[in-house]
Amino acid sequence: MNNRNYNVFFHLHTVSGITITVGLFIIFFGGAFALFRQEIGEWETGKFQQSETGLAKSGKIDYTRIMDSVERRVPSLYGRNIYLYSEGTSVKQSLYISASDDPKTDSLGKIAYEFEVNPKDYVLKSHESSFSLGELLYLLHFYYQLDRIGYYISGFVALFFFLAIVTGILVHWNKIKSNFFVFRPKQKLKTVWTDAHTALGVIGLPFQFIYALTGSMFGLGIIVASSNALWIYNGDAEKMYDDVIRESKTDTLGTKQTYIVDYNRMVSETSKKWPDFKVDRLHLQFYGSKTMKVEVSGSEHIKERFLGQGSVVFNAETGKVKQVHAPGEMGYYYDIWSSVRRLHYAQFGEIGTFNTYLLKVIYFLMAFLTCFVIISGVLIWLEARNKKNITEKKRRYNERVGSIYLALCLSMLPITAASFIVSKLLPESLSGSRESILNYSFFLGWLTLSILFVLKKDKEFTNKYCLLAGGVLGLLIPVINGFSSGNWFWRTWNNGEYGIFSIDILWICVGIICILVVKRLKTKKTAVNTVVGKPVR
Numbered sequence: 001m002n003n004r005n006y007n008v009f010f011h012l013h014t015v016s017g018i019t020i021t022v023g024l025f026i027i028f029f030g031g032a033f034a035l036f037r038q039e040i041g042e043w044e045t046g047k048f049q050q051s052e053t054g055l056a057k058s059g060k061i062d063y064t065r066i067m068d069s070v071e072r073r074v075p076s077l078y079g080r081n082i083y084l085y086s087e088g089t090s091v092k093q094s095l096y097i098s099a100s101d102d103p104k105t106d107s108l109g110k111i112a113y114e115f116e117v118n119p120k121d122y123v124l125k126s127h128e129s130s131f132s133l134g135e136l137l138y139l140l141h142f143y144y145q146l147d148r149i150g151y152y153i154s155g156f157v158a159l160f161f162f163l164a165i166v167t168g169i170l171v172h173w174n175k176i177k178s179n180f181f182v183f184r185p186k187q188k189l190k191t192v193w194t195d196a197h198t199a200l201g202v203i204g205l206p207f208q209f210i211y212a213l214t215g216s217m218f219g220l221g222i223i224v225a226s227s228n229a230l231w232i233y234n235g236d237a238e239k240m241y242d243d244v245i246r247e248s249k250t251d252t253l254g255t256k257q258t259y260i261v262d263y264n265r266m267v268s269e270t271s272k273k274w275p276d277f278k279v280d281r282l283h284l285q286f287y288g289s290k291t292m293k294v295e296v297s298g299s300e301h302i303k304e305r306f307l308g309q310g311s312v313v314f315n316a317e318t319g320k321v322k323q324v325h326a327p328g329e330m331g332y333y334y335d336i337w338s339s340v341r342r343l344h345y346a347q348f349g350e351i352g353t354f355n356t357y358l359l360k361v362i363y364f365l366m367a368f369l370t371c372f373v374i375i376s377g378v379l380i381w382l383e384a385r386n387k388k389n390i391t392e393k394k395r396r397y398n399e400r401v402g403s404i405y406l407a408l409c410l411s412m413l414p415i416t417a418a419s420f421i422v423s424k425l426l427p428e429s430l431s432g433s434r435e436s437i438l439n440y441s442f443f444l445g446w447l448t449l450s451i452l453f454v455l456k457k458d459k460e461f462t463n464k465y466c467l468l469a470g471g472v473l474g475l476l477i478p479v480i481n482g483f484s485s486g487n488w489f490w491r492t493w494n495n496g497e498y499g500i501f502s503i504d505i506l507w508i509c510v511g512i513i514c515i516l517v518v519k520r521l522k523t524k525k526t527a528v529n530t531v532v533g534k535p536v537r
Contacts, residue, residue: 013167016160017377023157025374025409027215030141032367033134033416035346035360036506038087039499040134044423046485046500061119063263063282066093069117073124076109078102078256082284093117095124101253101286131435133423136442137416142219145439155219162212168201201373207366208373214344254290261294261316270296270312274327277310284316292316299338300327309338357502364506371409378405382459399457406462407453413470413514415445417507420477424484464518471514478504 033040066084071077079102086093094116100109114127143150201208267279279298286292297311310327314320341347346363382402386395419442426434453462481504482488489508492501 009167009170013164013171014381016164016167017374018381020157020160020164021374021378021405022408023153024161025371026143026412027141027154027157028211028367028370028374029409029412029416030137031211032364032371034138034141035363035367036503037132037134037138039502040137041092041132042497042499043481043487043503044132046481046487061091061093061267062122063267064261065122066095066117066119067261067263067284069122069124070095070097070115073115074113076100076105078288079105079109079253080284080287082282082287084282084284086280091119093119126432128433128435129431131438133419133438133442136419136438145443151219153219155216158212158215158219161208162216165205165208165212169205172201200369200376204366204369204373207363208370210343211370214340217340218344252291253286254292256288257290257292257317258288259317261292262319263294265319266294266296266312266314269321270298273312273324274300274310276300277327290317293322357498360502375406375409378402379459403457403459403462404450404454406459407450410462410466411446411449411453413466414473415442415449417470417473417477418445420507421473421480424477424480460521464521467514467521468518471511471518474507474511474514477507477511 063084067082070082074080074097077097077100079100081098081101083096083098084093095114097113097115099105099112102109115124116127116130117124139145142154146153263282267282271277271279277298277300279296281297283295283297284292285295294314294316295311296314297309299309310329311325312321313323315322346359379402382398385398390398419438422441423438426437430437449466453466456462478489481500487497487500487504489501489504492498492504
C-alpha cells in the first residue's frame with residue numbers, strides 16, 4: 001500500500017472511530033447485558049420462568065383466556081392490531097395492542113397499550129409495572145429513549161463501525177501479521193495501548209463484524225425500505241414490498257362483527273404441522289371485523305433448520321386456513337431478517353441448557369472485549385496528540401474531549417451495578433412507577449457521575465474509581481439478592497434456576513475482575529514511583 005492510500009485509510013479509521021466512540025460503547029455495553037434480558041427479569045422478581053416449548057405444544061398456554069382478559073381490560077378493540085409474543089424461552093407473553101384503524105373510533109380507541117401476562121394467573125400487567133432493568137439496557141443499546149431517531153442513530157453508528165473495522169484491517173495488516181503475539185507493557189503508553197488495541201481487536205473481529213453488519217441493517221433498514229430512490233423499481237416502493245415480502249397489502253378493515261375465535265385450536269394446529277415447531281407469536285389483524293385474520297407464527301428448533309420460520313394464516317370468522325408458509329419457504333424478506341435476528345441476539349445455540357448460556361457468555365465477553373478496544377482506541381488517540389509539536393491549546397482541547405469520552409463510557413459500569421441494586425430493593429408498593437424510577441435512577445445517576453468525572457479532569461482517577469465502584473457494587477449484588485429474596489446462588493444452582501444463578505455469577509466475576517485490575521493498577525503505579533525515586537505511600 002502506498003503512503004497516500006495508507007494515510008487516507010488511517011485518517012478514515014481514526015475519524016470514524018473517534019466520532020462514534022461514546023455511541024458505540026453504549027451499544028456494546030448495553031447490548032452485553034441485554035443478552036441476559038430474560039434472566040435479569042427472573043432475577044428481579046426472584047421467580048424462575050420455565051421453558052415455553054413444551055407448554056405451547058401441550059396446550060397449557062390458554063391463548064383464548066388471554067384474549068378474554070384483553071377484551072375485559074382494553075376498550076374499543078374494533079379495528080386494532082394485536083401482537084402476542086414471547087421472548088426467548090420465557091413462559092411470559094408480551095402484548096402490544098395498536099391504535100384502531102377505524103377512522104370513526106373514539107378517543108380511547110386511539111390509545112395503544114402494552115401488557116405482560118403470565119399464564120399462571122392470566123393477569124394483565126401494565127408495561128410500567130413489569131418493566132425490567134434488562135429491558136432498559138436493551139432499549140438503550142439502540143437508543144429507543146430518543147424515539148425513532150434513535151434507530152437511525154444506532155444504524156449510522158453501526159455503519160461507521162463497519163467502516164472503522166475495514167479501514168483498521170487495511171491500516172494494521174502488516175502489524176497484525178508481525179506483532180500479533182507481541183505485547184510490550186514496559187514501553188511508552190502509546191505502544192502499550194496500540195498493542196492491546198490491535199491484538200484484542202483482531203481476536204474479536206468476527207464478532208464485531210457480525211454486529212456492525214446486523215446492527216446497520218436493523219437501524220438503517222427502515223430508511224432503505226422507505227426510500228423513493230429505489231431505481232430498480234423506479235421509485236415504486238409498493239412494488240418493491242410486493243416483490244420482496246411477497247404479500248400485497250390489499251387487506252382493509254371490514255364491517256364490525258362479533259364471533260367466537262378458538263385461538264387454542266389454531267395454535268395447536270400450527271404446532272403440529274411441522275416437527276419440533278415452536279409457536280412464539282400471534283398477530284390479530286383488524287380485530288372484531290369481518291376481515292379479521294389470525295397469523296400464528298413460530299420456528300423449528302435450530303437443530304432442525306437455521307432458517308426455520310413459518311406461519312399459518314387463519315380466517316377468524318370461519319376458522320379455516322387462508323395461507324400457509326412452511327419453514328424455509330417464507331421468502332427472501334423473512335429468511336434474511338430471521339437469520340440477522342438469530343445472529344444479532346445469539347439465538348442459534350439453543351441445543352441444551354448449558355450450550356444456550358455458553359453462547360450468551362461468549363457474546364457477553366466479546367462485547368466487553370470490544371468495549372476495551374474502544375477505550376484503548378481513545379487512549380491511543382490521546383497519547384498520539386500529546387506531543388511537543390502540538391500547541392498547548394490543542395492539547396488541552398484533546399484532553400477535555402478524552403475526559404468527556406472516558407467519563408461517559410466508564411461511569412456506565414458503576415451506575416449499572418447500582419441500578420441492579422435499586423431494581424432488586426424496589427418495594428412492591430411502587431411497582432406502578434417501576435419504569436419511571438428505574439429510568440430516573442439510571443440516567444440521572446449516569447449524568448451525575450459523568451459530570452463529576454469530567455470536572456475532575458483526571459483519566460487515571462476516572463478509570464480507577466469507576467472500576468473500584470463497579471467492582472464493589474457488583475460483589476454486593478448477589479449478597480443483596482440473597483438477603484432480600486433468599487435466592488443465594490448456591491441454592492438457585494441446586495434448584496436448577498439457572499437464569500437467576502447466571503446473573504449473580506456474572507456480577508461476581510465482573511466484581512472480582514474489576515477489583516483485581518484496580519489492585520494491579522495500584523501496584524504498577526507504586527513500582528513506577530519507586531523507580532523514579534518518589535516516596536512510596
